[in-house]
Amino acid sequence: MLPDLFQTRQAIRSGALGARTEMERCLSIATSEACHHAFIGPLFESAPTNAERVPADAALAGLAVSIKDLFDIAGQPTPAGSVVLSHSPPAPADAPAVARLVAAGGVPIGRTNMSEFAFSGVGVNPHHGTPANAADGSTKRVPGGSSSGAAVSVATGAAFIGLGSDTGGSIRIPAALNGIVGFKSTARWVPTQGALPLSTTLDTVCAMTRSVRDAILAHEILAARRVSAGPNHLRDCRFAVARELFQDGMDPAVARAFESALSKLSVAGARIEEISLPALADLPAINSTGGFSAAESYAWHRLLLERSAAGYDPRVAQRILRGAPMRAFEYIDLIHARAQWIDRMTAALEGFDAVLSPTVPVTAPPIADVAPGAERDDAFFALNALLLRNPSVINMLDGCAISLPCHSAGDLPVGLMIWHAGLRDDHILGIALLAESQLRE
Template identity: 65%
Template sequence: MNDLIATRDHLSPGGSAALAAELERAVSVAASATCSKAFLTLQKDAAKAASGRAGVRALPLAGLPVSVKDLFDVEGEVTAAGSTVLADAKPTSTDSLAVARLRAAGGTVIGRTNMSEFAFSGVGVNPHHGTPANPADPATPRIPGGSSSGAAVSVAAGAAFIGLGSDTGGSIRIPAALCGIVGFKNTARLTPLHGALPLSTTLDTVCAMTRSVRDAVLAHEILADRRVVLARKPLAQQRFAVARTQMLDGLEPAVAQAFDAALATLRDAGARVDEIALDAIHDLGTIQATGGFAAVESYAWHRQLLASRGIGYDPRVRIRIERGAGIKAWEYLDLVQARAAWIARVEAELQGYDAVLSPTVPMVAPPIAQVAPGAERDEAFFRVNAQLLRNTSVVNMLDGCAISIPCHAPGTLPVGLMLWHGALHDDGLLDTALAAEAKLAAARGE
């Protein structure tokens, strides 16, 4: 493991007894009503297992609890991806590389988390296992966002220090924004997909949710096995872009208000904020008109399973996977080439900017009842799903990196501010996010 950013300063001394107490508290939270339906399996003996590991407190995660999205292989367990059609599959014999790296860093896996079936939704609804409620509103059960729904709830509720998940079109940043936590999507090539069930091999990114940007830096260093270089660049020396095209359309009033307040705070700190058109975003609809990478690449993986067990799929997931059956080889190759040309155009327009600023999603979390499973709610589900994925999916098509940080006022439903850029701008983006997070927290009186 490379030299990692220090994180153990938040842990009180006390050796294995303190570690066991911390893990017992985490498991207790995971088993509570706050995390209802967030975990599909729970390792109730996690504290005992971790306390017996020699030298665990010298490791970067020092035994801290980690939740694992049901997309990743964990030795001795079945990887079902939130579905029932794989429930009788053989348990895996090894950990996925992401899980192995978290364990090697001292992390304690406390359980597998719920998700949108096969990671094909930004809403977080699951008809097989139920939908975990967003902890941000105890009064009204609201969606957690997806597809990494249980991972988000586990972190937001305090059961997990790191929620391991994946991001293909926004599946880390969407739930982070809706639940009021931090979600970092790194440049896809920096983290290994080995042992993760695929949705789109082109767009899938292994990444995580945490409760702070500092913890996101640590999680990325572990998952990517690399050192993040932080320049500590002051906000007064930074230049941001706000993309007008699409990203600001149809914002709910609470999101618009929080986003405008965040921009004002950054400007007050001396940052330069420019509005730019970024008209290339309009072209994504044409580029992906045949169905996009997720449809064709997921169908390639699922086609035999659909033939034998298709009736067991969530109908909302199955219909989108089956769209890939009609995509021709030449259309797929055209898509690959069009994306490469589009990336070059966008990267040229972003030259000179430290980050682009956008609302992560255009809405606060709607009630689960509006989009719960049922044909009578399909129209509402697909409308909400498209809105949630609208801004975040731009970054996946860009092969870029992005982070969502909370920017809402205390006592209001969570709103996420997304900072994003092109490929391999990860370190600079994390550096910027640290500074922005601190300034936004100070403005909220935290």
């Protein structure tokens, strides 16, 4: 298991490790085959000196962080995994999320690859190549998206925090598939300014890490707030497991890992109850006209598409164009329907500390199955829908969720998602700390 940020920071503070030495180790990984295609805007040259300049008592102590390509970095364009924006004007300032990481002593080592314009949960990019999942050295498997390079940077050991975004699962999906921790906070906690939008309604700025305690630290930095203490013991927790939707179509490896995780938490004293969430069945009708991502991405991209459609990933353009036919009253109806749905879901979850679900119902398939090419479009869109299905529920809920590895050693990674409605972030993080120790046994 890779050392987490807390362990490494302690080694730097004690003098047992130098920040420059650790940065050079991270960069050796970032430039290796393990991170091929993970970085599309490297900042490798300046990173060792920048790390050396950070005081050892800074929160991030000069340790490596990676920045998803949709965030502004002062003096650079923000292409968001595209080629049509590769020559756009340089950003005048860092995005607030980037600035907060740097102010806390994090050293960006590069812009990470992503699904073009963040519009896919698979992580395939036809322009810059697709970084291979870090969990399998023999078969190149999908990394998950859209924060694909961010996940690979953390899972390989190149970075301690992978800054990304989550609109329908873009942090939790790659975290689950790569066997790391991905926390999606309640969206309002972290500013989205300086991040190229997919859906202004659903976008959440958040991060992937190697441990839950690192996730708490990353959230505290990004949200500029302190996380309050959570429950003291799992026996104090009452968990729900939804009968509908979340467990549909699980492959055998995911089913085994999920049942094992529930068993471990139950043995530790957690009360786990299966419940019905009939409101989940309403989501297809609520989103039948395309949903927020299609409508809001089309509003942002329509003029660029008119000028440069040939430069887009055709799979991304197809999804954006779903927003073109949506009428104003349908968009307003969607806003009202979501608000009413959130009320029904929140009421149904009252009395539970969290809900437990598989983050995604499958393990990572080979990249070759869904690589760019019209002959593989059907397979790509089927996988994309399956990967987004579970985590996107929490974005619609305006909720918070964390994905923790729950697979056995030697198996492909599987994520356990612990989630609830909005503004329960601290409680979810506290539960995740307790659960993590049980799942690792």
